[in-house]
Amino acid sequence: MRIFDPHIHMTSRTTDDYEAMYAAGVRAVTEPAFWLGQPRGSAASFYDYFDSLVGWERFRAERFGIRHHCTIALNPKEANDPRCADVLDVLPRYLAKDGVVAVGEVGFDSMTDAEEKAFVRQLELAGEHDLPVLVHTPHRDKVEGTRRSLELVAASGLAPERVLIDHLNEVTVDLVADSGCWLGFSIYPDTKMDEHRMVRILADYGLDRMIVNSAADWGRSDPLKTAKTGKAMREAGFSEDDVDRVLWRNPVAFYGQSGRLLLDPIDDAAVDQTATFAGNSVLRGQRPA
Amino acid sequence: MTDLLDNEGCARLNELIDEVTSTPARIAVLFPAVARSVGRGPTDPADPDGLVTSRVEDQARVALLRAAAQGLGRADLAREVAALYRHGDADEKRAVLRALDHLDLGDDALDLLGDALRGNDIRLIAAALGPYAVRRLDVHSWRHGVLKCLFTGVPLTAVSGIAERGDAELARMVDGFAAERRTAGRDVPADATWLLELLSTYEED
Numbered sequence: 001m002r003i004f005d006p007h008i009h010m011t012s013r014t015t016d017d018y019e020a021m022y023a024a025g026v027r028a029v030t031e032p033a034f035w036l037g038q039p040r041g042s043a044a045s046f047y048d049y050f051d052s053l054v055g056w057e058r059f060r061a062e063r064f065g066i067r068h069h070c071t072i073a074l075n076p077k078e079a080n081d082p083r084c085a086d087v088l089d090v091l092p093r094y095l096a097k098d099g100v101v102a103v104g105e106v107g108f109d110s111m112t113d114a115e116e117k118a119f120v121r122q123l124e125l126a127g128e129h130d131l132p133v134l135v136h137t138p139h140r141d142k143v144e145g146t147r148r149s150l151e152l153v154a155a156s157g158l159a160p161e162r163v164l165i166d167h168l169n170e171v172t173v174d175l176v177a178d179s180g181c182w183l184g185f186s187i188y189p190d191t192k193m194d195e196h197r198m199v200r201i202l203a204d205y206g207l208d209r210m211i212v213n214s215a216a217d218w219g220r221s222d223p224l225k226t227a228k229t230g231k232a233m234r235e236a237g238f239s240e241d242d243v244d245r246v247l248w249r250n251p252v253a254f255y256g257q258s259g260r261l262l263l264d265p266i267d268d269a270a271v272d273q274t275a276t277f278a279g280n281s282v283l284r285g286q287r288p289a
Numbered sequence: 290m291t292d293l294l295d296n297e298g299c300a301r302l303n304e305l306i307d308e309v310t311s312t313p314a315r316i317a318v319l320f321p322a323v324a325r326s327v328g329r330g331p332t333d334p335a336d337p338d339g340l341v342t343s344r345v346e347d348q349a350r351v352a353l354l355r356a357a358a359q360g361l362g363r364a365d366l367a368r369e370v371a372a373l374y375r376h377g378d379a380d381e382k383r384a385v386l387r388a389l390d391h392l393d394l395g396d397d398a399l400d401l402l403g404d405a406l407r408g409n410d411i412r413l414i415a416a417a418l419g420p421y422a423v424r425r426l427d428v429h430s431w432r433h434g435v436l437k438c439l440f441t442g443v444p445l446t447a448v449s450g451i452a453e454r455g456d457a458e459l460a461r462m463v464d465g466f467a468a469e470r471r472t473a474g475r476d477v478p479a480d481a482t483w484l485l486e487l488l489s490t491y492e493e494d
Contacts, residue, residue: 279409
């Protein structure tokens with residue numbers, strides 16, 4: 001099973017996770033820019049974060065045989081914080097970089113005017129930079145948030161196939177299935193979706209435009225949920241080719257629209273644990289045995 | 290540099306140069322994307338990280354920045370150069386450092402040298418010690434930059450102006466470094482021996 005986890009916050013995960021993900025078949029990931037569990041106090045804090053997404057984290061993933069991409073955006077929650085407003089003006093500098101495969105996560109958190117303004121501006125930026133868009137749907141008032149997100153996407157003039165609406169469930173899947181956008185599902189240990197509910201949705205709606213991710217981050221989450229969904233699909237009678245389509249070919253097709261995927265395989269010689277990024281290695285001063 | 294690019298890369302670079310010449314602010318998004326749009330790779334296969342020689346994308350980025358500089362006043366140019374460096378990845382930062390000597394910035398870019406020389410990224414340390422540093426960097430910082438090259442393995446052929454700027458104080462520092470290595474039973478890098486020989490004439494002055 002080869003897996004592209006299209007939404008995982010590796011900055012918050014350990015090297016053990018990278019090893020377990022590789023063992024489970026994960027060979028590529030996309031890490032969306034999002035919030036860190038506590039508010040940032042300034043725009044500059046975002047820049048350091050973006051720098052790590054295009055630099056250190058990509059380097060770290062490669063040490064474990066995994067290709068790392070990212071999406072860049074001002075997230076909905078912090079779009080409400082006036083201390084972070086300058087980020088919007090600096091985003092173009094990051095959207096231009098190699099390995100940045102979409103604008104995201106954008107969308108709604110509490111459905112405020114500030115969130116909508118940032119969302120609309122970032123849909124424009126996606127058009128200007130010829131990038132797809134990753135849309136986060138809110139935890140609260142999810143149906144209304146999803147509906148309004150689809151309205152803004154339609155009004156933006158972006159083609160629906162350039163947009164992935166994420167964190168869907170049985171309640172919101174119909175809205176998006178009819179829109180032409182890609183459908184993203186985050187599989188969690190105990191909230192949102194689990195792998196068995198996911199399999200039922202795949203059985204009901206088919207595999208077209210379907211994307212499954214772990215959305216693993218700093219909270220209680222599981223970076224192997226993509227692999228576990230693949231296993232549940234097989235147990236429910238889906239073929240290996242079906243699993244490959246959902247867990248590899250679909251995310252590659254979506255993010256491949258950026259023209260910036262870095263999917264050449266990493267050969268073992270390149271997985272050099274002694275290599276350094278900006279003079280620093282993952283070994284904390286140790287040398288491999 | 291155009292002989293290093295294929296026809297398509299060459300044509301693309303010329304388009305980008307025209308674009309920033311007419312709209313200098315476009316450098317903010319064209320500069321990061323240069324390797325993807327024009328080309329990338331070492332100009333000397335023996336120097337893959339471009340420590341001594343500029344890589345293809347370095348040369349293209351320097352050309353773009355020089356073109357943008359034509360249309361920017363000194364203060365705007367200094368701001369843009371600082372922003373390209375601040376938001377750049379290591380490849381972009383290296384190209385900014387390589388461009389400094391071609392830009393009319395006076396001392397305004399010295400902070401960038403300070404940043405590069407504080408870090409451990411040998412690509413940036415090497416690029417920071419070019420002709421701009423020879424002309425502008427205070428001699429104390431410049432000497433410490435040279436010493437950092439010996440510590441981190443940056444070949445001294447990457448450093449501009451050693452013969453002109455080297456002095457007895459640098460010789461004293463390198464001699465101390467070599468003595469410490471010998472005391473620890475470690476090899477003295479060939480570059481340190483070479484530099485001490487070069488600077489021995491200064492000691493006799």
